[in-house]
Amino acid sequence: MSRITEIVRGDLKAAGRNVMTGIVLFGLVVIPMLFAVFNVLASWDPFSRTDELKIAVASADKGHESDLAPISLNLGDQVLSQLSRNDQIDWVITGTDDAVEGTKSGEYYASIVLPEDFSTSLLTFYTAGTEPTQLELYTNEKKNALSTVLTEQGAEGVITQINDTFAEIIGSVGLGVVSSLDNYLEEDDTKAAIDRIEARVENIGVQLRAGAQTMRSLTGMLDSTAPLLEGAGNIARAAGAQFDDTGSDLGGGADATDSLDSTLRSAAASLEQALSSTADSYSAVGDRLDSLFDSAGNAGTGTAATFTDLAARVQQQTDGFRAVRETLDDTVGAALPAGVQAGYDRALAGLDAAIDRSDDLHDRLTQTAQDITDGTADAQASRQSVQDALDRASSAVDSAVTSYRQDLQPQMTQLGDTLDDLGDSIGTVREDLEGVTASFADSPGSLQETLDRARSATVSIADKLEEHADQFEEMADALSTAGETGDFSKLARAAGDDPQALASQLAAPVAVDREAVFPVASFGAGMTPLYVTLSLWVGALLTAVFVRPRVDGEGETYTRAQAYLGRFGIFALTGLAQATMVALGMIVFVQVGAAHPFLFTLCCWVTSLVFQLIVYTLVLSLGSAGKAVAVLLLVLQVSGGGGAYPLQLLPGWFQVLSPWLPATHAIDAMRAAIAGVYRGDLWIELGILLLFAVPFLVLGLWLRGLLDGYNRTTTEAIEKTKVMA
Template sequence: MRNSWKLFRHDLHHSTTNVMAIVVLAGLILIPSLFTWFNVIATWDPFGNTKNLTVAVANTDQGYQSDLIPLRVNIGEQALSSLRANNDLNWVITTRDDAIEGTRSGEYYAALVLPPEFSADMMTFYEDGGERTAIEYYTNEKKNAIAPNITEQGATEVSTNINEQFSATLGEVGLRIISSLSKELNDADTQVALSRLEARVNQVAAQLRAGADTADMFAALIASSTPLVRSASDLATSSGRALSEASEAIDGGADAARSLTSALTSAAGSLGGALSASDESYQAVSDRIEHLYASLDTQSGSTADAIDAVATRVQIQIDQYVALRASAAATVGPVVPDTARGDFDLVLSRLDNAIARQQALMDGLEDAARQLRSANADTGAARQQALGLVADARAAIGSAKTAYDTSLKPKLEALGSTLASIDAGITAVGDDVSSATTSLSSGSNSLLDRLSEAESTTSSISDSLVDAAGRFDELSAALAEASDTGDLRALTDLIGSDPGMLATSLSKPVELERVPVFSVASFGSAMTPLYMMLGLWVGALLASVAIRVDVPVGTLPGVEPLTPEQTYLGRYGIFALVGFAQSTLVSVGVILFVRIEPAHPWLLVLAAWVMSLVFTLITYTLVVAFGNAGKALSVLLLVFQIAGSGGAYPLQVLPQWFQNISPFLPGTHAVNAVRSAIAGVYAGDYWISLAWLVLFVVPMLLLGFVLRRPLLGVHENMLRELESTKLM
């Protein structure tokens, strides 16, 4: 230990008495400070000088003029006016071609182009199929790494300002309209008009409910007709034309009242179509009987079976007619007006007669089948009897159809014509009750499909009319409340005398309040930990390059040869002294000269001292142990610590392998310690970082005192090989 102290005193004496040594040491001490100071000053407030970044803006907006208001609006021009008052960037107003070409050539850092349809898209965003407008943004990422991010923030700010101005303008217009409307509605003449409007609305609501009741009646009638048509469709396919003609009657209109009238016509047509289909189906039955008797041979049993099948189909038809008659009497009968009651009863009696005739036909067919099986029947007489029964059934059905067409149907059509008053009432109020309409589907040519759609449509119409009536009731109540309580005056008081101010507040209801936690003076102050760490590491590396780490023989006359441990410890003294001077100058300079305003100045100086001692020990030990290879290792560590220490970018945004090696780099803990000294200490993080930094001394001392002994021979051989090259 005594010899190490003598070596340190020898080195200190020679470094302070030799002019060249003084010059070299002064440079070693000053270089880290210059590196740190000027880098911090250069990055002091880079985002405060963005007004020097040139960004081109081209407006190709053609404006917009609506059909309602014959006034052309050009939002692009309003955006340019706003930019002229914005000093965040150097905005240059130019043409589209010049903006794009200037960005490519580097004349502009970025370019914003407002498209020709900019105003049109902005003013029609609420329409169906409307598209959001977009601003074309061009950036030259080759010119600078940071500038594109700054210009992109500027472009985002432009978009945000346009949206806020647009929202404020729409809000101001709407509030002014409400304010004007309030003044108008408080007028005496307007109050009288409101009372009349309220009465008219109540009248329309009553008409809508009456229409809903009628729609329910026709829905029940259509539901009763569906089973009959299904049976008739099974008996004869020729009923398609009649069903198609009937289905055309339910082709609906646009609004609720017209859709209801169409549903009435559809219901009437469906019943007539069903009767027509039954008549044609019995024509098919007659043809079938003719065919069976004409082809009668020895196989009378199979002919009898075929006649039984026809009888079964007739029985199904009878059951459908019975169900139709019962349904009509139970559901439609109670709601038929008195003016149509006699005609409705006539149709029911004709249906009863048709059922009886069909029952007689079915009995006759079963009797004919039994006679054929007994093999002693007069086929001619049986054939004439069956055909006569079919004719009677057709005549009964025709009679029912005639009674319906000439008696009940005109009354139902007259009843449906009363629904036209709904459309007249809605037109008088000036409101659209299109929500009460239901489109009638025409995707299928089947009468069964059309009837199903008609039933669904009439039910939907009923619900829509009830809903519309409820809405008119709400409107009536709202008009009465507005007229009686003066709510519009209260709304005017809320808006105030300046709707524009309220509209601006509505367009930006939330304002971001920034509350700094561990605040720093500037961006340069926040970058100081990184530049201090790099500057002191560079200073330690330069010291290892400029000062010899080996001690020539005879350096200390009269002293026995020094051991490797004494040499290692004694020579490090001058390195530690140089590092101490470097760190003192760097830390005091950033406080007094650069004025970074640290929260804990003395902790900053202490952190710089510890950093310098650890960094000089690391570089010194690596050079002592590995020679020139140790210098290369020191440079390699410097490269890793530039990004891996987390001084510039958060470690979480770096590649995973950088995050993995970061805790094992001394620069990481040095940056954290300096950052705590500048911004503020939290839960002892400053002392924890210093402790981790000091732990790097342990492996370096182990390498310097113990592990480098086996490497001495390898080191000497490598030096001899390098000298033999006459180049290194």
């Protein structure tokens, strides 16, 4: 460590003794700040001076005379009049030929021409089959790439303004005529004209009412969706609770699967043991029958007792059968899936047959003991009857064993394994249910909140449409009365004192309240992360150009690692100074309005140190080729870092490359510091950025020695050119 510190102190002393070195280092520190400051200020608010963009507007509109009344209307002139009072863009009102020619010469950035049928197209919008009104936009794309976008937006602004003011124009030129129709009512064709107006107005009212009904229907659909949403939430919550309260016998959740698995395996073991022991005991009884009947005449009382004892033992086995059978029926059978049920029924039928035959054997043994005691036993007949009963019982037990092993045991074993897997999966299911339940909850961003907002919007729109439908129906009634009586006062009251206000409300019944999330001070403030990142990379490049990366005495006085880390000290200090100046320039001079000034400065420090390490290692390891690689990385990061355009708008290969560029993560971290941190995104991006230092540390500390031969060859080749350095 002392040797590394010795190199750093030596570099600082050398910089302090030489005036020219100090000037160069000062320039290295200041240039990145100037780069960032000038670029951010230049792009601070470029759209605030769009009023200096000249866009020509010409109207070839010939006007329109309505069939409702012999009144000629020219909406093109109305639009030109509106634009002449708009100062967002330098609108130039001129003729069609001058507009097109001026665009070609570059006098205007663009021109917009209203067609000859402009008024006719707008005023007959209600006619079936009518096409949208078409405007002609001429743009001069060689003037400036961005100005083309601005002029197209200007054209969109004209279209928006036409749409927004159309109802107002209709109101001022159409509804405003209501108050001056008294003279026209005295004409011969007054009644026919009023009938046509009444029909049109009534039709508009009907359409508005139908629109309101549609909105009401949509509201009803949303209302009917609410119980479904609530029910789905209840189901999800109930399903989650089921993991804790699934049953008093088997416990809840994963415990239930463990308990059922244990029950299945215990029942299988009990049945296997009962069947095996019964088969063995029946075989032993068969072996003793001959000796027992042979001794029946000599010691009748003792033999009878033996038969009675055998009957008791058979009864014991039969009781064991019944206990196992009840366990299977009460516990296991209800838990088995449908696919296993057929085998289970066959095994159960075999077990029932074994129980019946065992009962019969017990009865025969008991009867034989009684006959021996009474002295009425026919030895040969008793021997045969007991033997037959024993054979039938043994056969039934063997059949039950076969049926159990073939039809039930494999399925129970497989079911037990399945229950083990199910128990492992229940924890995951619980987490999924908790997530689903949260999405149904009445919280910000939930389905319930979205449904409430949608319902409020549909109710508001329906109310507004019905309000306007009432006004048009009232106007139709007034027209009908005016046509019959000549009294036009009701129609004037329906139109109101301000027909333009009525038309304006019809044109825009819904307003949009825009609220920025993580707002920034201006367009330039939004571009700050890109320009700051580029300035720090440029600063690292300049440092590598003016500061020698290699230490004298490397390999002799100092080891490779000592030389590498020691010389990086001057690079790191220069980078920290550059980052500090850039951060202060953005915060104090430019006033980007960073939400977290210290975190922004921290981002600059980390970014500069990583960039200095990358460029220093490349130049030290690859020589002049390392500088070329650093410049290539700069070129890729200008667009690939996503600082200017959304990454989704870039070509596909840029989107794949972007996460592997250090500038991408530096820009995202600075955005969080300027606009606001969301769930630790700043720290995540800084952590990823620091990971880029790892491979370059490996290259500089250990792998660099492998490139010594390449560097010597490259250096000799460059020196031989007598041109390159």
